[in-house]
Amino acid sequence: MRVVVTVMPKPGVLDPQGRAVGHALSNLGFAGVGEVRIGKVVVLDLAETDADAARAIGEDMARRLLANTVIESYRVTVEA
Structure with a gap:
């Protein structure tokens, strides 16, 4: 099974890379871009065949x- 783990900064945590990209987008003329x-x-191909078990493994890895x-x-x- 394929497990996809998406990791993001928590709300309120400073994201300097996001801020730099936002500034660059503005400089390139992309108006209206907020935060x-x-x-x-992270995409993981697991040998596990049970979706619930694969999700549990992904949660533990994350x-x-x-x-x-x-x-x-x-x-x-989890993707089939």
Whole structure:
């Protein structure tokens, strides 16, 4: 099964990379862009065939390694 972990800075956490991209977009003439947040997506192909078990494994990976849970939140989705 494919597990997708999306990691984003928590609300209120400074995101200098997002701010820089937002500023650059403005300089390029893209008006109306509000706050920009930069995160990461981790795609994992697991040998697990049960969707609930794959999600649990993805959650454990995210909590233990893929996300810094002090400043980042994460979402785990499972694709067949």
